[in-house]
Amino acid sequence: MKQKIPCFCENAFSVDVPDEIDLDARPEYINEIMDGTFMNFICPSCGKKHKPEFPITINWPERKLRIEALPELERGEFYRRRKKAGKKSEPKEPPPLETVIGYPELADRIAVIRDGLEPAAVEALKYYLLVKAEESLKDEDREISIWYQGKTDSLEFHIHGIREGEVAVMRIPLALYEKTLDDYKKRPRGEIFASLRTGSYLSVQNMLRPEILK
Numbered sequence: 001m002k003q004k005i006p007c008f009c010e011n012a013f014s015v016d017v018p019d020e021i022d023l024d025a026r027p028e029y030i031n032e033i034m035d036g037t038f039m040n041f042i043c044p045s046c047g048k049k050h051k052p053e054f055p056i057t058i059n060w061p062e063r064k065l066r067i068e069a070l071p072e073l074e075r076g077e078f079y080r081r082r083k084k085a086g087k088k089s090e091p092k093e094p095p096p097l098e099t100v101i102g103y104p105e106l107a108d109r110i111a112v113i114r115d116g117l118e119p120a121a122v123e124a125l126k127y128y129l130l131v132k133a134e135e136s137l138k139d140e141d142r143e144i145s146i147w148y149q150g151k152t153d154s155l156e157f158h159i160h161g162i163r164e165g166e167v168a169v170m171r172i173p174l175a176l177y178e179k180t181l182d183d184y185k186k187r188p189r190g191e192i193f194a195s196l197r198t199g200s201y202l203s204v205q206n207m208l209r210p211e212i213l214k
């Protein structure tokens, strides 16, 4: 689909953006999504780099993943649309098309799937880590975010925003991941796991959203 990107140099330019990509057929997209170079465009007039977010569907048949990435700017709209549609519109379990919001969350999910992990368990671990991080903030009002980084003999997460300009590295032992995964398999609709999901959207963000969007 053709999309127009407005630039500060007062020239808008057109780019050709796919509606859907297949990671089995084009594995080079995996690294681009992870390193943030996916869908970067250079303005032909002034050379400025743009990183817009267009809605896109990602297929990864080998990993049985089919996911839509919505732009971060549509986050509020996603919740409002669901609220309006009411409970009847709840998709079947599992939903035919999973949702992530914002390309950073897309990169995070692709990394989780690449590493063979269950997203519900990873999002639950993020929630535990965020609760701990918020305790350490006390009364400071800061926006903190958490991202999955990778797996070695532990799962590594980065928390942004605890201190200005610093990234906190947190490691979760694999055994704790396995235990969380086990809890999820036993009780997939247990309290925490149910709260992590809003329809097709599974994310710790569902527990952090402002009251007005619930």
Ligand SMILES: [Zn+2]
Binding pocket: 007, 008, 009, 010, 011, 043, 044, 045, 046, 047, 048
């Ligand atoms: Zn420009």
